[in-house]
Amino acid sequence: MSPRPLPRPAPPSFSGRLHDPRTATAVGRLLGAAVAVCFLTGVVSHYLQQPPGWLADRLPGRPVWGYRLSQGLHVASGLAAIPLLLAKLWAVYPRLFVWPPVRSARHALERLSVAVLVATAVFQLFTGLLNIVEWYPWPFSFVPVHFAVAWVLAGSVLLHVAVKAPDIRAHWSRRSAGTLALPDEDAADRRSLLLAVGAAAGAVTVTTVGQAFTPLRSLDLLAPRHPDVGPxxxxxxxxxxxxxxxxxxxxxxxxxxxxxxxxxxxxxxxxxxxxxxxxxxxxxxxxxxxxxxxxxxxxxxxxxxxxxxxxxxxxxxxxxxxxxxxxxxxxxxxxxxxxxxxxxxxxxxxxxxxxxxxxxxxxxxxxxxxxxxxxxxxxxx
The missing domain is CATH 3.90.420.10 (Oxidoreductase, molybdopterin-binding domain)
Structure with a gap:
C-alpha cells in the first residue's frame, strides 16, 4: 500500500483580491522611502552618539539643530514605516506560503533572502518602537544590536530589489517600460487601499511628530513625550x-x-x-x-x-x-x-x-x- 501524500498546509485567508505584484510594488515604494530615510538618519544618529576615534574630533556643532532634525526624522519615518510594513506583508503573504516551500537552489536562496528581509524589518521597527517608550524586554544592549541589524536590513533590501527588479519595473506604474497600459480591473480598489495605508501612516506621523516638531505639539497624542511637559x-x-x-x-x-x-x-x-x-x-x-x-x-x-x-x-x-x-x-x-x-x-x-x-x-x-x-x-x- 503506497503511503498517502502529505496534505498541503492551507495558508491563512483574508478577504480581498489585491495580493498581487502591483499592490506590493505600490506599497513597497512608500515603505522603501521610509526605510531609506530611517536608515540614513539612523547612521547619522549612531555616529553622533558613538563616534569612532578618527571622527570624534571632527564632528561639527553646526547647524545647532542638526541632531534634532535627523533624530526627529529617524523616529518619525520609523513609526510611519510600521503601517506600511504591515500593508506590504498583507499584499505579499500568499507568496510567503507557496508550496513546495523550496523548488530549486536559486528559489531557496530567494526564500532565504526574503526571510532575512522580513525578520530584520520586523525586528528593527518594533524594537525601535519599544525603545522610544524606554521598555527593554530583551537581554541585549539595544544600541549596538539595533545598529548592526540596520546594516543587515539595508543589505537585504538591496538584494531583494536586485532580485525583483524585473517585477518592480513591470509594475512600477500603469505602463511598463514603453508598452501600452496594462489591464487593471482592480485599480479603484487598489487606490482605496493605498489611500487607507497612506492615511494610517500620516495619522501616526501627525500624532507623534509634535514631540520634535513643536508647531504640531498640540496634536502630539500618541508620542511618549510632550516637548513642553517637564520640570x-x-x-x-x-x-x-x-x-x-x-x-x-x-x-x-x-x-x-x-x-x-x-x-x-x-x-x-x-x-x-x-x-x-x-x-x-x-x-x-x-x-x-x-x-x-x-x-x-x-x-x-x-x-x-x-x-x-x-x-x-x-x-x-x-x-x-x-x-x-x-x-x-x-x-x-x-x-x-x-x-x-x-x-x-x-x-x-x-x-x-x-x-x-x-x-x-x-x-x-x-x-x-x-x-x-x-x-x-x-x-x-
Missing part, C-alpha cells in the same frame, strides 16, 4: 532619583578640572565667572526635542584656565553612581565651540535636580544622552 518646561528621561543623585551626594559639591594646571571651583565661585547664554535644543534619542534658554560658563574657558591646548578634547564625569553615559568624551570641535556650556541655569532658573543641578553639559548638534548631567569633573585629554 522647568523641558522633559526629563532620567531623574536624579533614578540616577541615585541625592542631596547628600551634592553636599560640598565642587567642580574639578584636570589638566596641565588643575583646579577646583565651588558652585558660588563657578557662578561668579563670566556667564554665557544660548538658546539651544536638547534632542533625545527617543525622538523628542525642545529648544530652551541655557546659561552657564563656556567649556573652552574652563579648559583654557586649566592650560589645555587649542583643540583639546575633554572627558566629562558625572556624579551619577552608575549608567552607560556616566562618563562622556567630547571632541575638540565641541569642546572649543563658544555655544558649548557647563550650564547652571535653564530658562532663567537654577537647574532643578532632575535637569542636572548643580551643573550639566549643553552643546549644539549633540544627542541628549551626551548632554551629561550632575557634572563633577572635567578632564583635558
Amino acid at each position: 522647568q518646561g523641558v522633559p526629563v528621561n532620567r531623574t536624579a532619583a533614578a540616577a541615585r543623585v541625592t542631596g547628600a551626594s551634592l553636599r560640598g559639591w565642587r567642580l574639578e578640572v584636570l589638566g596641565p594646571r588643575p583646579y577646583e571651583l565651588s558652585l558660588p565661585r563657578l557662578a561668579s565667572l563670566p556667564q554665557t547664554e544660548a538658546t539651544l535644543p536638547i534632542a533625545c534619542v527617543e525622538g523628542w526635542s525642545v529648544s530652551a534658554r541655557w546659561g552657564g560658563v563656556r567649556i573652552r574657558d574652563l579648559l583654557e584656565r586649566a592650560g589645555a591646548p587649542a583643540g583639546a578634547a575633554v572627558r566629562v564625569v558625572s556624579l551619577e553612581a552608575r549608567g552607560a553615559y556616566r562618563v562622556m568624551e567630547m571632541g575638540g570641535e565641541y569642546a572649543g565651540d563658544p555655544l558649548t556650556l557647563l550650564a547652571l541655569r535653564l530658562n532663567g532658573q537654577v537647574l532643578s535636580a532632575d535637569h542636572g543641578f548643580p551643573a550639566r553639559i549643553i552643546a549644539p548638534n549633540r544627542p541628549g544622552v551626551l548632554q551629561t548631567k550632575w557634572v563633577t569633573r572635567l578632564e583635558v585629554l
